[in-house]
Amino acid sequence: MVIPVLLFAVPLVTAIVMLGVRSSSLRNHIVKASALLMMVLAVATGFLFFGHPTKVGVDSEALRLTMTAVDGLAALTVLYYCTKFKRYLVALLGIVQFVLIVAFEFHAGSYARSVWDFNIDNLAIIMILIAGIIGGLIAVYSLGYMAVFHRKHTDVEDRRPFFFFVVFLFLAAMFGLVMSNNLLYMYTFWEITSLCSFLLIGYTQTNEAIHNSFKALWMNLLGGLAFAVAITWLGSKYYTLELSQLISMGMQAMPVEPIVALLVFCGFTKSAMMPFSGWLLGAMVAPTPTSALLHSSTMVKAGVFLIIKLCPILGNNHPGVMAMLVGGITFFFASCAAISQSDGKKVLAYSTISNLGLIVCCAGTGSYEAAWTAIMIVIFHAVAKSLLFLTVGTAEQQLGSRNLESFDGIFNSMPRLSLCMVIGICGMFLAPFGMLISKWAAMKAFVDAGQPLLLLALVYGSATTLFYWTKWLGKITTYIPTDENREKGILGVQWQALRTIAGLTLVVCVLFPLISQYMVIPYLSHLYRSVDDVIAQSNLWIMSVMVFLLILLPLRFGKGRKHKKLVITNLAGENMGEDIAYRGAAGRVVPVTLRNWYMETWFNERKMQLWGYTACVACLLMELSLATGGVFHV
DSSP: OHHHHHHHHHHHHHHHHHHHOOOHHHHHHHHHHHHHHHHHHHHHHHHHHTTOOEEEOOOOHHHHHHHHHHHHHHHHHHHHHHHHTTOHHHHHHHHHHHHHHHHHHHHHTTTOBOSOOEEEOHHHHHHHHIIIIIHHHHHHHHHHHHHHHHHHOTTSOOOHHHHHHHHHHHHHHHHHHHHBOBHHHHHHHHHHHHHHHHHHHTTTOOHHHHHHHHHHHHHHHHHHHHHHHHHHHHHHHHSBOBHHHHHHHHHTTOSOHHHHHHHHHHHHHHTTOTTSTHHHHHGGGSOHHHHHIIIIISHHHHHHHHHHHTGGGOSSSHHHHHHHHHHHHHHHHHHHHHHTOOBHHHHHHHHHHHHHHHHHHHHHHOSHHHHHHHHHHHHHHHHHHHHHHHHHHHHHHHHSOOBGGGOTTHHHHSHHHHHHHHHHHHHHHOTTSHHHHHHHHHHHHHHHTTOHHHHHHHHHHHHHHHHHHHHHHHHHHSOOOOOOOOOTTOOHHHHHHHHHHHHHHHHHHHSHHHHIIIIIHHHHHHHHSOOOOSSOHHHHHHHHHHHHHHHHHHHHTTTTSOOOOOSOOOOSSEEOSTTSEEEOGGGOEEEOOOOOOOOTTTSOHHHHHHHHHHHHHHHHHHHHHHHHHSOOOO
16 A cells, blocks of 8 residues: 555645745756656556455544544635635535534544545546546646746736645645545545635636635535535444445445435536536636646546446436436536637536536446446546647647637647647547547447436537537638747647647547456446446447547658649639638738637527526435435435
8 A cells, every 4th residue: 555655645745845945947846756756656556456446444543633633724724715805605614514524523433433444446546547647747737837827927926836735735635535435534635625626716816716716615615515414424324434335335225315415416516517517617717727637637527536436326316316417417508508609718618517417427327338438438538628728728828819719820830739639629529539439338328228318418419519629620720821830939848748648648549448448347347246348349449440540641641742732722802822811802902710600699608507507406406305305226
């Protein structure tokens, strides 16, 4: 267990050290070294524990007191900021759950025990690899991005030591969370991630940033309160604090449905399901590395991680139906809302919410096939979406805008960055890349589970993704001649992170049959006591070869011939040469511009939010009320 302990300790120590580092040069060296060590430890953990689930019990009063003290420190921090900005109701949420947890520990601490406090299984290792590798690369990228950010935003106080402190504390908490089997320990790490997201979103300290950070805080504290109630209920009634024991009791048809429903609700708030998606949209006000960290590898993945853990005891029961309905509704309406957006980060935010909805919907189904699909989407989404957020942030710094309509000619002026962007987009929606394969598996899972409404939501929700990804892809790949090079200001550390994540996206898309066979299926076979191929391995390998050919063929395209344009493009008038402008009516010279269609009348953001929020609130109220008065059935 030395390596997992180091995996948690390295980012924690780095976070503390970052607070005292004022030298940019020293900070760069420490962050790079720590990120590299963290990635190595994550991979080493995978090699040691893949296929060998390991449970560890730590019967230590000192550890329990330490975790309680951390809970108290987090509550005091929340109280400090809420008092400073006069957000007293938010403070009340934090105080109530802390008092509840402390009262429970003093009251039930003698008989509510956890034999196995930590559990390192394949799902935990997948999450460790995502947080360690993607999170580490985002930290390295942040070195360059934040340096440029503060050069261009002189009105924002330079608090980079604090920024990197929170980033590494965030990663340490994420490692602790995914390895925890003791729900009290998981709760502590859960609350730390909520606090870190609040601090990162409010980094610039503008009025908008402060407002959005408190929105994220109260929504996640609401989920934290549900988590605290679930722990109290489980410990007081069943004298255990273990997540694995809760799952075992559910599979034995014991009446734990209300506890499971509370934990699923908690996962909803963290993973930004409607009506709690507002905090994730508000997170866009933060610097781009924050958005990438929250949307791809840590914050939102913590929510779906918990729900996927509960997958074997979901299905045709109230928590399962709640997850299926809320996830399906979120997937569909978030996909529709993305169509009307021209802000690159907002498109990515809605796409993230949509994909998280699909993951939750699959996990709620409770079947082997749906669980496989949910885990595979988590993997593909983490690499592709982190790449897209970083490329959009870099493009915004170079162009001064993240509006997609300002990306004209970007493939000519920023070819390497555009290529990274294309790889990310292909990974998200284009056949035969991974995300589309996962949706194919989701269709099969919904059909086999007898869920026609979920199938319709998946089909129509997936169709809408074609609109916004195709518009984006067409915009950046359109040929507009220019000799301008806009990549000069991108720093080396940014390129290191971008190229590495782009390579990882391609590797994951090519090698996903191996990921399925050796990482995902062993985990599911242990849970469901069966080994099945959701999609035949032969079909997976065929699609993997297709991805490889899509990568290989462009390398030969155009070689051996002169790069010469043979056809003059037809414009709305006389082409003035090089497709830059044309002569229109009355001899007026008109520059060539390309504009997309956003269908705001049909897919207005407010309208999609209203319908989605209303439907999800109705489902939540109905299923939570039924769960608290119902009996658990499997």
